[in-house]
Amino acid sequence: MPTREITVYIDYKSPYAYLAIGPTLGLQNEYDVRFEWLPYVLEIPLYLGSVEERNEHQWRRVRYSYMDARRLANRRGLIVRGPKKIFDSSLASMGLLFAKRQNVFAAYNALTFERFWRRELDIEDRAAVQGVLDEAGANTSDLFTYFDREGRRELDGVMDDAHRLGVFGVPTFVLDGELFWGADSLPLLRERLHATAQPAAGGKG
Numbered sequence: 001m002p003t004r005e006i007t008v009y010i011d012y013k014s015p016y017a018y019l020a021i022g023p024t025l026g027l028q029n030e031y032d033v034r035f036e037w038l039p040y041v042l043e044i045p046l047y048l049g050s051v052e053e054r055n056e057h058q059w060r061r062v063r064y065s066y067m068d069a070r071r072l073a074n075r076r077g078l079i080v081r082g083p084k085k086i087f088d089s090s091l092a093s094m095g096l097l098f099a100k101r102q103n104v105f106a107a108y109n110a111l112t113f114e115r116f117w118r119r120e121l122d123i124e125d126r127a128a129v130q131g132v133l134d135e136a137g138a139n140t141s142d143l144f145t146y147f148d149r150e151g152r153r154e155l156d157g158v159m160d161d162a163h164r165l166g167v168f169g170v171p172t173f174v175l176d177g178e179l180f181w182g183a184d185s186l187p188l189l190r191e192r193l194h195a196t197a198q199p200a201a202g203g204k205g
Helices: 015-029 044-048 056-075 090-101 105-117 126-136 143-148 150-165 183-196
Strands: 004-010 033-039 172-175 178-181
Touching (some): 004 015, 004 183, 015 033, 015 056, 033 150, 090 126, 090 143, 126 143, 143 150
Parallel strands (some): 004 033
Antiparallel strands (some): 172 178
16 A cells, blocks of 8 residues: 655644644554645635634634643644734745755754744744754755745745635644544544554554
8 A cells, every 4th residue: 555645734924733743753653655745825814813803703813722732732842822913824835945955944844833822933034934943954046036935936926726725724734635623523533544554564554
């Protein structure tokens, strides 16, 4: 049976995407799977309103979401500090695509999530994103040209494909065209893998 591929959509400004990284990678200890990591840029004002225009119901949802994320993060020794504004994560998302080209995705992903949620990284700052890519081991000599040209087109194409699949939030996992949204869907995804995937070498699948 061939290695199963799972597409995983993430956004650096989603605490729930951050908290799903560890459990997602843990699937590799159980099953013969590989992950295709892709960015999905959330349009938060579409469902939670802009900061200036949120109603009290929306603010209650926002406050609860960050409180819940902090609880989950504390259980795993992670830090989640609510951002002070709604960030546009397009640059960091293009950074993800660039990191994959340079074979430094794992390091870039870990650094970007950790530092953003510690409020130590401005994901809208080109130089800051470049610094993370440099630290991850990428050659960034043509990074800004990539941001302005091919990167934007590539990100738009990824988003178009995601929408055709039905993706609307993160983290979203796609296995054989079937969508699983949120970390709480991982048990169901595991059931699908248990029925269709080989156990990992030395794993318990």
